[in-house]
Amino acid sequence: MKKLINKPENVVREELEGIAYAHPDLVKVHFDPNFVVRSDAPVKGKVGVISGGGSGHEPMHGGFVGIGMLDAACPGAVFTSPTPDQMLEATKAVNGGAGILHIVKNYTGDIMNFEMAADLARGQNIEVESVVIDDDVAVKDSLYTAGRRGVGSTVLAEKLCGAAAEQKRSLKEVADVCRKVKDAGRSMGMALTSCTVPHVGKPTFDLPEDQMEIGIGIHGEPGRTRMPLKSADEIVEMLMEPIISDLPYKSGDQVLLFVNSMGGTPLIELYVTYRKAHEIATKHGLKVVRNLIGPIITSLEMAGVSITLLKLDGDMIKLWDAPVKTAGLRWGI
Amino acid sequence: MPIQRDDTLTWIKDCAKAVEEKSSYLTELDAAIGDADHGANMDRGFKAVLNKLPEAGDKDIGTIFKTVGMTLLSTVGGAGGPLYGTFFLQAGMKTTGKMELNLADWTEALEAALDGVVMRGKAQPGDKTMVDALIPAVNALKDALQANQPINKALQLSAEAAEKGMEATIPLVARKGRASYLGERSAGHQDPGATSSHLLLKTASLTWKDIS
Numbered sequence: 001m002k003k004l005i006n007k008p009e010n011v012v013r014e015e016l017e018g019i020a021y022a023h024p025d026l027v028k029v030h031f032d033p034n035f036v037v038r039s040d041a042p043v044k045g046k047v048g049v050i051s052g053g054g055s056g057h058e059p060m061h062g063g064f065v066g067i068g069m070l071d072a073a074c075p076g077a078v079f080t081s082p083t084p085d086q087m088l089e090a091t092k093a094v095n096g097g098a099g100i101l102h103i104v105k106n107y108t109g110d111i112m113n114f115e116m117a118a119d120l121a122r123g124q125n126i127e128v129e130s131v132v133i134d135d136d137v138a139v140k141d142s143l144y145t146a147g148r149r150g151v152g153s154t155v156l157a158e159k160l161c162g163a164a165a166e167q168k169r170s171l172k173e174v175a176d177v178c179r180k181v182k183d184a185g186r187s188m189g190m191a192l193t194s195c196t197v198p199h200v201g202k203p204t205f206d207l208p209e210d211q212m213e214i215g216i217g218i219h220g221e222p223g224r225t226r227m228p229l230k231s232a233d234e235i236v237e238m239l240m241e242p243i244i245s246d247l248p249y250k251s252g253d254q255v256l257l258f259v260n261s262m263g264g265t266p267l268i269e270l271y272v273t274y275r276k277a278h279e280i281a282t283k284h285g286l287k288v289v290r291n292l293i294g295p296i297i298t299s300l301e302m303a304g305v306s307i308t309l310l311k312l313d314g315d316m317i318k319l320w321d322a323p324v325k326t327a328g329l330r331w332g333i
Numbered sequence: 334m335p336i337q338r339d340d341t342l343t344w345i346k347d348c349a350k351a352v353e354e355k356s357s358y359l360t361e362l363d364a365a366i367g368d369a370d371h372g373a374n375m376d377r378g379f380k381a382v383l384n385k386l387p388e389a390g391d392k393d394i395g396t397i398f399k400t401v402g403m404t405l406l407s408t409v410g411g412a413g414g415p416l417y418g419t420f421f422l423q424a425g426m427k428t429t430g431k432m433e434l435n436l437a438d439w440t441e442a443l444e445a446a447l448d449g450v451v452m453r454g455k456a457q458p459g460d461k462t463m464v465d466a467l468i469p470a471v472n473a474l475k476d477a478l479q480a481n482q483p484i485n486k487a488l489q490l491s492a493e494a495a496e497k498g499m500e501a502t503i504p505l506v507a508r509k510g511r512a513s514y515l516g517e518r519s520a521g522h523q524d525p526g527a528t529s530s531h532l533l534l535k536t537a538s539l540t541w542k543d544i545s
């Protein structure tokens with residue numbers, strides 16, 4: 001293992017210390033339990049928007065705490081859901097009296113920990129709504145799985161809900177925005193290489209030089225199929241077609257096209273990917289009116305991409321364009 | 334003589350030791366069908382338990398188990414945190430105020446722990462989860478209780494039943510948790526959660542081997 005770390009068990013704490021030094025204007029970092037809140041929290045009369053998950057996906061979620069996006073993020077250990085006490089303390093720290101929205105990615109651990117945290121918060125008279133994001137079309141949604149994973153749409157939900165909360169919309173209205181994203185967003189990802197969890201010290205799965213893994217999640221978990229490596233255009237088609245056919249996208253629909261690096265894929269390849277994805281969307285009559293390109297939801301140093309399509313209405317476009325000031329996304333402010 | 338309060342403390346400490354020893358193995362199993370963190374998470378949790386245990390060391394068995402549960406809940410993370418947290422919290426509720434456990438007490442505690450895990454994780458038998466090790470273990474305890482077996486014999490039978498349940502997860506296709514994303518590819522691998530559950534019960538039968 002070749003990594004810029006000191007000790008595997010200190011990686012998350014030292015990362016948080018770095019964030020605290022780097023962005024004191026944006027966030028406050030709390031330790032034991034670990035969570036990141038925006039520097040002016042709690043904002044009175046505003047719905048608090050919280051997300052959380054394992055570390056190793058940076059900039060998600062801590063990099064999206066700030067004005068116009070998340071009020072708090074709870075980082076767990078690498079690829080491990082955070083614990084209920086972290087989420088409860090974060091919930092209390094950003095409670096401005098208008099209720100709290102938990103944006104939860106659909107993973108067994110995240111669901112259970114967030115459920116327990118929401119129960120504890122309600123026990124302390126804090127109103128909590130939870131919306132579970134499950135947008136990964138690579139997973140068959142059936143009674144026989146844990147359901148689709150939450151991937152790319154999560155960050156889009158964080159942006160839109162953060163903007164809605166900033167406008168002082170009610171908890172129900174902010175949660176409705178989240179449910180809209182959940183319903184109108186679809187994603188799929190692939191990997192060229194595996195990744196190495198610091199405390200494990202070796203790659204999570206072996207992926208030979210001439211092979212790729214299609215339908216991966218964001219935790220270095222293997223995907224559904226492995227096959228010989230293909231060209232970028234062929235790979236993008238393999239990701240875009242299941243996404244487009246899953247949602248009843250209609251010709252003329254306005255969409256946001258999000259091309260995400262899993263961590264190790266450089267921007268030059270993301271634009272090659274974006275090019276083909278944009279062409280496929282256009283061929284289906286979709287109007288790509290907004291986009292997001294970059295390493296946003298990563299799996300450590302994994303090389304690979306995920307693509308997310310989110311159908312947008314007028315309100316969602318306005319919320320997307322609204323000012324945001326976080327370490328990971330910043331515009332209009 | 335039944336299981337004494339101090340025996341339960343020894344069991345928890347032995348569990349911490351066993352989890353540390355098997356940490357890489359558990360993580361390896363998890364890497365095959367999950368996300369390669371089960372061993373490290375359990376090890377982190379049980380190390381925190383060792384630090385916390387002195388606070389409950391002079392209390393009743395229920396308090397000891399509840400302390401273990403709360404500590405695991407706030408340190409393990411992932412699915413293992415709420416599941417093992419609930420496991421020990423429920424066992425603790427059943428043993429509130431007790432300073433010793435006979436076979437009926439232990440059976441009841443383990444059954445409550447199992448029920449808690451099922452409630453929290455909503456797993457059914459055959460879903461390739463820790464439940465697949467725990468159900469046969471609880472059933473074996475009930476049978477041993479009915480047959481008036483001594484405690485150590487009952488514990489041995491329950492550990493063996495858990496082991497069989499654990500091994501029986503190998504051909505199963507996972508229907509819960511992260512392994513379920515793999516579909517058919519999850520078959521052929523032993524479930525890490527069933528493996529850690531067996532480890533705790535096997536440790537109980539070793540720690541308490543002289544208790545009859």
